Amino acid sequence: MKLTLANFYVKEICFGAKTELKDGVLTVNKEEALAVVREDTHITEAELHIVKPGDMVRLVPVKEAIEPRYRVGGGPVFPGVTGELMQAGNGTTHALKDMSVLVVGKHYGGFQDGLIDMGGEGAKYTFYSQLKNLVLVANSDEEFEHHEQQKKNRALRWAGMRLAEYLGACTKDMQPDDTDVYELEPLTKRSKAVNDLPSVVMVLQPQSQMEELGYNDLNYGWDCNHMVPTFMHPNEVLDGAMISGSFMPCSSKWSTYDFQNFPMIRRLYEEHGKTLNFLGVIMSNLNVALEQKERAAIFVAQMAKSLGADSAVVAEEGYGNPDADFTACLVALEEAGIKTVGLSNECTGRDGASQPLVSMNEKEDAIVSCGNVSSLIELPAMPVVLGELESLSRDGLSGGWGNDEKLGPSVRPDGSIIMENNAMFCGDRVVGWSTKTMVEF
Template identity: 70%
Template sequence: MRLEIDNFPVEEMQFGDETSYNDGLLTINKEEALEVVKKDEHITEADIVFARPGEDKRIVPVKEAVEPRYKEDEGAVFPGVTDDVESVGSGKTKALKNCSVLGVGKHWGSFGDGLIDMSGEGAKYTYFSGLNNICLVADTDEEFERHEQQKKNHAIRWATHRLAKYLATAVKDLEAEEESVEEFELAPITKRDDKTSDLPSVVYVMQPQSQMEEMGYNDLVYGWDMNHVVPTFMHPNEILDGAMISGSFMPCSSKWATYDFQNCPTIKKLYEQHGETINFLGVIMSNLNVNLEEKERSAIFVAQIAKSLGADGAILTEEGYGNPDADFIGCFEALEDAGVKTVGLTNECTGRDGKSQPLVALDDKADAIVSTGNVSALIELPPMETVIGELEALARDGLAGGWPDDDELGSSVKEDGSIIMENNSMFCGDQIIGWSTKTMKEF
């Protein structure tokens, strides 16, 4: 399976008469773009606002991030979401690079929403502060969940995907510079050359969010709710090419946005090393479960698949913390018991003082874990000149990491627009998918 991604870097954005791309400049016909957004009758208000790196702008509540993509021959960009269900991961895909489409609530936030600062102290906490962001700021009439802490945010999230697909049509007839083309190809496992086959074999085990038994909150694979999926072997190209879609439920610093799946740095790094230092087998897409029996069953499946593939080692990563830690450690144990040397990648929940147990479940076999940060760490940020969305949502709407009042700290949102919050509210801040901006500090 061979995938070619032709990248067109976005250096500047503007509105104009025609949606087009020319030498780094993305021009958007706002009226036409909003028509695409408003195809869902539940969207009552919508606007598009730009947020560039270094600008004095704060974006909240952010629900989703998507890289604009166009599939050659009008193939599926997000199968099962914006398009019919069809195979992805091969052929040619065109991408608007150095930018993302952000789905932003106009009034009401959710447990899984987050915050992005485009400059200042807050910018260092999230990868998305360094991108040219096209913010879809929208409100809906989804009254049934307006006051719920956990929201599906279906209308806004799906509109974000439709908008991303529409924007990428700007490059559908263009050819990318040769140096901007990425190629991803793996030979079938049983048909690789001797040099590659003799290298240590590594599999990447991903545990995307899938704990909600009610549909509509979890990550999707080909439009299918991950709560209904057992561990499955996937080609890494499928993940890079739109097969995986982010869900709405997960404390935000621990989330994987759709953008993260599309650009998964761990997959890309494994590709770089394939045939040089490792034999990259592919991806085991697992799940996160509610009850213990389901967790144990999934761990058995993961270990069996890894062993059957001939994996010598595995990188294991979870989307989330708390209850998912039991899945993470259970899978760790099962892989090690099967003789697969495993390295974990996760954040931790050690409390505001950093002194609590980092994971809900632990085991001696999980002796190699890379931490991407503490979800409970307090972050204080000064006011920003411009707020995209509504700042009060951080304190009012139950965002993980924000609060209306605290005996010692008061409200997360101060009268002057400054804020105090837990890292939990930083949009995809811990980047567990493999590109955390954080480093370790030794005391």
């Protein structure tokens, strides 16, 4: 499979009469774009805003981030989700770089939603403050979800994907600024020079704990809760086969943008044929019952061994209950003779007394920490809020609270906030990029 990502760099976003990209300026016809959003009659309110790095703007509750794209030759950007099923990861796809579509609730948030500050102290905590963003602030008539802590957010998430496809299509007849080409030789057809290098497989554990459909990550539109570990070409992940779900404490979450740009996959590609032999991706899952977790670990280890992997990198989306899947996978791989590194965040509790991973084993001797979800973040009031600030404390966002005996409410009367890192949108960057550094004590 050969994937060419044709890159169009966006220097500025503005509203205007015609949706087009010219000299790095993306002009958006707001009424046309909103008409695309409102194709779903469940959308009751919708508005578009433009934010850029350094703007003193706070966004909450943020539900999703998507990179605008266009599939050359036709077909949906997200096969099995926004259109018919087709193979992803082959051919040419246009991508609008240095920007994203952000989906924000006009009122109601939930456990899986988060916060982004585009400027000030809070901007350092999330990658998305570094992008130019077209922000969809919307509400839906899915009233049964309004006061539920767990929300599927289907209408808003799908509206974001349609909007991303609409924007990407403006590049249809254009030549890109540059291209990235991703191609791996079939496993049995690789040269001796490549096969003599240490072989590495990437194991991904996307969110799939919810047995009720509609909350989990999707693989070609298939709910990952119904999946067993599956070997995938990395190009499929980079080209729209994987869609973010709507259940996961927000700093741990992988947005659709994260899947589209997965830095660890790209880094393994960079080293392929030089320092390592990149075998591909084992797409695993996160389960609830212990037997399911053990079964998945057995599948992963067998698959990696059969592929001839010398080593593996395992990344989990989440923490707590998923730690048992994560650590079981690390142990199973190590027991199969495969040197394994894990990527995960930690959860120590606000008092620091909880163990960072709920399951530990002496074979788990190489884990990269991507941050502590329980770290407290205190931020001043922001002049502009897109969405509804009160949702942080009212709607059960994973890092916010109504009142704490010692800390008081997450949202103070003057608009300043105190919250756990948990609520920072995709803040722990387990996918491989991070604004954080390690400090030695």
